[in-house]
Amino acid sequence: MITPVAPARTASVGTVETRYLDLAEPAQLDCGRKLGPIRVAYETYGALSPERDNVILVCHALSGDAHAAGLAKEPSGESTRDGFGAADRDGTAGRGLGWWDGMIGPGKAFDTDRYFVIATNLLGGCRGSTGPSSIDPATGRPYGADFPVITVADMVRTQRAFLDALGIERLAAVAGGSLGGMQALEWAVLFPEQVDAVVVIASTHALHPQGLAWNAIARDAIMRDPAWQGGHYYGTGRAPDGGMGVGRMVGHVTYLSAPALDDKFGRRLQFADDVRYTITEPEFEVENYLRHQADSFVRRFDANTYLYLSRALTYFDLGRQYGGGSLVRALEGMSARTLLIAFSSDWLYPPSASEEIEDALRTLGKPVEFHLIEAPYGHDCFLLEEARQTPIIRQFLAHDRAGSRRRGKRPS
Template sequence: MSPGSVGTVETQYLDLPGSLSLDSGRRLEQVRVAYETYGTLSPARDNVILVCHALSGDAHAAGISRVTPAESTRDGFAAAAGPKGIGWWDGMIGPGKAFDTDRYFVVSTNLLGGCRGTTGPSSTDPGTGRPYGSTFPVITVGDMVACQRAFLDALGIERLAAVAGGSLGGMQALEWAVRYPDQVDDIVVIASTHALQPQGVAWNAIAREAIMRDPDWQGGDYYGTGRRPDAGMGVARMVGHVTYLSAPSLAGRFGRRLQSGGDLRYTLSEPEYQVESYLRHQASSFVKRFDANTYLHLSRALTYFELDLPAAAAAIRARTLLIAFSSDWLYPPAASEEIALAWKNHGKPVDLQVIDAPYGHDCFLLEEARQTPVVRQFLAEGRS
C-alpha cells in the first residue's frame, strides 16, 4: 500500500491547569498550547510520537488544515502554514510514512513563545489584560520541553515512544531524552546539534539586530500601535533563509540570472537578480504569518541551547537516531558525529546516518523520501 495522507485536520487548543515554571526563575500563568494529533491512541497509551517543529514552524505538521491562511488570522498572523494549508512535515507523517499513523499516535504542538496559538509575546498577559510584548520572559529549549511535558500530562500521556524533530526540533528531542530519561523510548534528531556553532550564533545575532533596529519594533511593544517591524523582520528572514541553503543549491537554482532576463539597469533599490527577487518574496510572505517578538525569543532560545555531552550521554536512556546532511553548514554533520561519539563512549545505543544531499540545512524538509526508510527501520527495531 502506498503512503497516504492523514486527511483534513483542525488545530486544537489546551489550557494548562497550572502555571509554568521557567529556567529563568519566572512563572507564566494561564499557558495555552495549540496542537494537532494524527492517528489513534492505543489503549495502553504507548504509541505516542511527539514531533517538534523548527524556528518558523507551528502545530500544523501534517494533512490539510480546515482553515487556510486567507480565511483566519490570530494577532494579525496567518493561522495555517504552507500552500493550501498543507502541514510542514506532511511527507513524513501519515499512513505508511516515516511516522506511520497506522501504528503511532503522532502529536505536534506549537512551541512555547509561539505566535500560532501557543502562549507567546503576542498573547494577552492575564495580569495586565494587554499583550506581553517586552515583558514576555526569556525562554529556553528546556522551557519548551517542560511546557510539552505539562501539556502531555494534561492529556494523560505519561510516556513517549519517540520524540522527533529537525533543527530546533532536534534540540527539543535531545532535551527530552536528557531531562526526562525514563519517559522517552527513542529520539530522532535530524539536522540538529548539541550546540550551535559560532558562525550560526553570529548569523542569528544579525537577524535579531535587523528586527530590533527597526523603529517600528518599539522595544517589543508594537501590538495595537498600527505599526510592526516588518522591514527588520523581512531582513531577518532573508538572512535566515540564506543560512538554510547551500552555495551549490543557490547556484543551481538561480546562478547569476537576471530577474527580467535583460541587461542590468544599475538601480540601487529594485531586485535585478533572480536570487534577490526570491529573497524579497520570502521576506514578504514570512512577515504576514509570523511575529517578530516570537522570532527573537525562539532564535535566542536555540542560541542558548548547549548540552554538556558527557553528562548528557550519562543521563540518556533513549535509543538515538541522528540524521545529518553533507551540505548543511549551519548544523554540520560534525556536530552529529560529536553526539554519536559521546553516546558510544558511554555505551548508549546510537545510529548516525549522513545523507549526501546538496540543499543545505533545508534538506531535512526536502529529502523526506530518503529519510523515511531510515526512520521507519529505526522505529521498527525499537518495537521488535
C-alpha cells in the same frame, strides 16, 4: 541506505484541525520567573493505542507551528511549509498542507497506521500557543518584550505538562529537525524514563559560533527597526516588518547551500538580458526571490516570537546545561535510543555536530545510529529529503532495543 526513490507521500492524514489546551498550573521557567496561564495549540494524527504506548511527539523548528501534517481545516491561505526555508520553493506544498506532511501519515516515516503523532506549537510561539503576542493577564495587554526569556528546556517542560493533561505518560519517540531536534535531545536528557527513542535531524547539541552570529544578526535586524518600539508594537499599527524581513533573508540563505543557490538561480537577471542600473529594484532572480520570501514571512509570523525562539536556540547547550561543559557527562543519564540524521550540505547545522553527539553516546555505550545523507540543499534538506529519511526512520522505529546498537551506515 540511501535509496533515490520517490517521496513516500502515498497517503494523507486528511483534513485536520488545530486544537487548544490550557494548562492548569503556571510554569516555573529557567529564568526564574513563573508564566501562566499557558495555552498549547496542538494537532494529532493517527489513533492512541489502548495501552497509550504509541505516541510520537513531533517538534517544530523556529518558524513552524502545530500544523505538521494533513490539510488544515481552515487554511490560512498560506502553506505553513513556507515557514521553513525554501521547502515550498518548488511549489510542491499545497495550500494549508502541514510542514512535515511528507513524513507524517499512513505508511510514511512517522506512520499514523501505527503511531499516534502529536505536534504542538512551541511555548513562545505565535500560532496558538502562549507567546509574546498573547495577552498578559497582569496587564490585559500583549506581553511583548515583557514575556519571560525562555529556553528549550522550558519548551519541553511545557510539552510534558501538556502531555500530562492529555493523560500520556510515555513517548515512543520524540522527533524533530533543527530546533525541533534540540527539543528531542532535551526530552531525552530531562525525562530519560519517559522517552523510548529520539529522532534528531539536522540538529546539534550546541550551535556553533557562526550560527550564533547569524541569529544575533537576525535579532538585531528586528530590534534596530524603529517599528519594534522596544518590543511593544502590538496595537500600534506598526510592526518591525522591515527588520524581520531582513532577518528572514539572512536565515533563508543559511538554510540553503551555495550550490543550491547556484543551481536554482545562477546569476540570472530578473528582467531582460542586461542590467537596468538600479539600486532599489532587484536585478538578479535571487534578489527578487529573497524579497518575496521576506514579504511572505512577515505576513504570517510575529517578530517577538522570532526573537524569543532564536534566543532559546542559541542558549541550547547540553554540555553547559547538564555536564559542566562536557557533552559526555550531560548525556550520562540518557536511556532513549537515538537516531541522528545530518545532511552533507548543511552548513548551519553541520554533520560534525551530530558526530559529536554520536561519539558521546558511543563513549557511554548508549544505543545510537547516525546517518549522513549526501544531499545538496543545505539545512532545508530535513524538510525536502523525505524519501531518503523515510526508510531510515521507519527501520529505526521498528527496531527492538537490543538490535539498535549496531552502527548505522556512514558514508566515508
